[in-house]
Amino acid sequence: MTSKLEPGEGGSLFYDPATGKVGEYRDKAGPYVMLRPVGGGREWEADPEALRPATDRERLGASVRAANRRTLTQPVPPSPLDDVSRPPRPVPGCDACGELAELRERAIGVHDRSAETDANVLLRQHQRREHQA
Secondary structure, eight states, rough: OOOOOOOOGGTHHHEETTTTEEEEEEEEEETTEEEEETHHHHOEEEOTTEEOOOHHHHHHHHHHHHHHHHHSSSSOOOOOSSSSSSSOOOOOTTHHHHHHHHHHHHHTTTHHHHHHHHHHHHHHHHHHHHHHO
């Protein structure tokens, strides 16, 4: 690159033929300039005379690679096993479901959250075992 890079060009994207990478201009370091991968990462020194502005295609490619890196490094949330935030509904016509639902309603009536939770757990276990739910 024939023109001198100035610190005011921070964030500008340049293609470094020595590494074959596009990097964001960060700062000068002696006779070199510091470039950083798009989206962050380890900086590297580059010869300012060899750099050229990145083409639109190179900019897009670098942005896509950065987005892919973010996707691969972010934790994937676990898939919910079942919706435990809602109480299970009794299966119509099942006496056991009805009894457990009544047990839960009595616990709710006396504000016994522990007994309410126990009734929900028992109802879910019963439904998995007997109703394949």
